[in-house]
Amino acid sequence: MRNERNVVVDDLMVFRWTGWFGLAGVIFLAIEIPLWILPGAPPLINNAVAHAQYLADIRVIVLTRVLLDILMYMSPRVFFAGFRHLVVKTLSTNGLGHSPSGLAWSGGRSPWLLMD
Numbered sequence: 001m002r003n004e005r006n007v008v009v010d011d012l013m014v015f016r017w018t019g020w021f022g023l024a025g026v027i028f029l030a031i032e033i034p035l036w037i038l039p040g041a042p043p044l045i046n047n048a049v050a051h052a053q054y055l056a057d058i059r060v061i062v063l064t065r066v067l068l069d070i071l072m073y074m075s076p077r078v079f080f081a082g083f084r085h086l087v088v089k090t091l092s093t094n095g096l097g098h099s100p101s102g103l104a105w106s107g108g109r110s111p112w113l114l115m116d
Contacts, residue, residue, distance in 0.1 A: 011089055018082025025075030032068040035061055 039058040043050040 011085075014082050014085050018079055018086065021075045021078040021082070025072055025079060028068050028072040028075060032065055032072065035065050035068070 039054075039061055042054050045051055
């Protein structure tokens with residue numbers, strides 16, 4: 001299919017983007033896990049001055065975790081959209097098409113497979 005800029009979007013491009021975004025989601029998760037461990041244990045909440053100082057010290061780490069969360073939650077959306085395209089394309093080449101029995105055969109109870 002062609003879009004407005006005459007760029008060809010073929011199945012191979014969709015599959016590549018699917019793989020890259022799936023890999024990116026795993027990498028973002030692997031980067032984020034140590035950021036939860038690095039700051040250490042916070043001081044007790046009843047020591048307000050020490051707790052406020054702790055929060056001020058880890059502000060950059062917290063904002064980095066938020067950014068990685070946003071990227072980590074966006075990556076599976078693109079991955080599952082591409083995965084759905086892969087499943088529908090495979091079903092149509094095997095003669096199952098968009099039939100309900102073909103979708104049920106491939107685990108079509110998932111919401112991203114049923115939307116079409």
